[in-house]
Amino acid sequence: MTTTGPASGEAPLLRARARGEASADAGFEGFYGLYARLVRAWLVVRAGAVAEDLAQDVWTLFYDRWQRWDVRPEMLQPGAKPVLSFLFQSAHFILKAHRRRLAAAPASLGGEAEPGIAEPSDERESPQRRHQALDAGRCLELARRILKDDELDVLLGKLAGLRARDMATTLGLSEPAVDHRYRGALRKLQSRLRVARPSAKRSRRG
Amino acid sequence: MAERALLRELGADLGALAARVSPRAERRPAGWDAEAPPEAASPLALQAQLDESLALFRALRRRGLHRHARRFFTARWTLHDMLGHLATWAAEFRREAEVASRGEAFAEAIPFALSVLGPFAWNEARATEQRGRPLRALLAEFERDTAALRDLVATLPATELYAPHELPLAPSGDPDQRLRGNVALIVLGKCSHDRYHLARLAAWLDRIEEEDR
Numbered sequence: 001m002t003t004t005g006p007a008s009g010e011a012p013l014l015r016a017r018a019r020g021e022a023s024a025d026a027g028f029e030g031f032y033g034l035y036a037r038l039v040r041a042w043l044v045v046r047a048g049a050v051a052e053d054l055a056q057d058v059w060t061l062f063y064d065r066w067q068r069w070d071v072r073p074e075m076l077q078p079g080a081k082p083v084l085s086f087l088f089q090s091a092h093f094i095l096k097a098h099r100r101r102l103a104a105a106p107a108s109l110g111g112e113a114e115p116g117i118a119e120p121s122d123e124r125e126s127p128q129r130r131h132q133a134l135d136a137g138r139c140l141e142l143a144r145r146i147l148k149d150d151e152l153d154v155l156l157g158k159l160a161g162l163r164a165r166d167m168a169t170t171l172g173l174s175e176p177a178v179d180h181r182y183r184g185a186l187r188k189l190q191s192r193l194r195v196a197r198p199s200a201k202r203s204r205r206g
Numbered sequence: 207m208a209e210r211a212l213l214r215e216l217g218a219d220l221g222a223l224a225a226r227v228s229p230r231a232e233r234r235p236a237g238w239d240a241e242a243p244p245e246a247a248s249p250l251a252l253q254a255q256l257d258e259s260l261a262l263f264r265a266l267r268r269r270g271l272h273r274h275a276r277r278f279f280t281a282r283w284t285l286h287d288m289l290g291h292l293a294t295w296a297a298e299f300r301r302e303a304e305v306a307s308r309g310e311a312f313a314e315a316i317p318f319a320l321s322v323l324g325p326f327a328w329n330e331a332r333a334t335e336q337r338g339r340p341l342r343a344l345l346a347e348f349e350r351d352t353a354a355l356r357d358l359v360a361t362l363p364a365t366e367l368y369a370p371h372e373l374p375l376a377p378s379g380d381p382d383q384r385l386r387g388n389v390a391l392i393v394l395g396k397c398s399h400d401r402y403h404l405a406r407l408a409a410w411l412d413r414i415e416e417e418d419r
Binding site for chain 1: 207212217220223224245246248249250251252255257258261265268360
């Protein structure tokens with residue numbers, strides 16, 4: 001399941017831009033409508049309360065780049081998501097920059113913890129209740145808690161439909177390494193979820 | 207949990223989060239003036255563009271540049287010369303940003319030739335200097351100076367990032383008529399310069415690797 005908007009994807013907007021059938025502003029609005037929620041969701045998972053501010057910078061970067069965007073033939077190939085790849089890159093680097101500035105001058109920049117999305121529920125919950133919480137929408141929170149930064153980045157990108165080649169340059173990895181991180185992330189999550197659900201395993205045997 | 211089920215739940219989680227964080231998506235980010243959209247020159251945007259330069263450069267390095275170093279990239283310059291050019295300007299942009307951030311004046315000017323191609327004579331002189339240097343040194347210098355500029359931007363307060371300053375570039379050719387800018391403009395100039403050349407280099411490598419096959 002991906003959250004990338006309509007199945008028609010980026011190609012119609014890119015094509016319109018290339019042919020001069022739509023203004024740059026119209027194209028920007030189209031991509032903003034397509035991806036604004038996804039970009040914010042990425043940033044909420046990675047940065048919590050400051051996601052809104054960081055999203056502003058991401059879209060400013062894209063607006064600026066879109067004015068001079070060169071639509072090349074490979075961008076119109078099936079499965080290609082050059083704009084989403086650029087947004088992924090921008091979000092990744094904006095987040096790094098945010099953390100760097102916090103590390104450089106936390107007091108003057110009002111640095112504060114990045115709470116991310118809600119922490120897991122009360123420790124007094126029964127194991128069964130905690131298992132249900134993990135299954136009922138907490139997979140992403142689990143991913144945020146246990147995965148390394150690059151594993152989480154790759155997972156978020158893959159969930160949005162990006163390919164390894166769309167993320168490799170941004171992450172400084174080869175395409176096989178991106179896929180390796182992805183598989184490693186899924187294995188970690190599966191392993192943790194297996195530990196959290198021993199009763200489910202027993203019931204399958206029974 | 208089976209992988210397919212896990213992916214389904216992760217996707218559902220992300221989708222639900224996306225719907226929750228932006229239930230009524232604005233047409234543009236908050237505070238955006240359609241007549242004067244913000245430039246990509248915030249402290250974070252500047253750093254992000256420098257990181258982009260580094261990422262593009264490192265992707266190029268991973269393609270094995272040494273074996274093509276003596277091939278001509280343009281009529282006058284080899285790939286080695288081109289990479290020396292990038293290293294030269296990485297050092298120059300860094301130097302300019304450091305001088306400007308300290309509020310100091312630039313003693314020298316870099317006059318442009320009257321063309322859109324930049325300071326031609328200055329570039330040729332620096333290319334000659336770089337020609338005898340090992341490629342690995344040039345590659346390391348680009349990364350070092352770009353990262354240093356990024357780290358400088360990370361620490362500068364806004365007052366120093368955007369404070370007006372007279373820069374060395376003299377676009378009219380008259381050394382007494384210099385460009386007025388600031389550290390942010392230096393960074394934007396560097397990043398634009400890097401992207402232009404790195405895109406052309408990547409396309410060139412695609413072409414020659416295809417021809418060599």
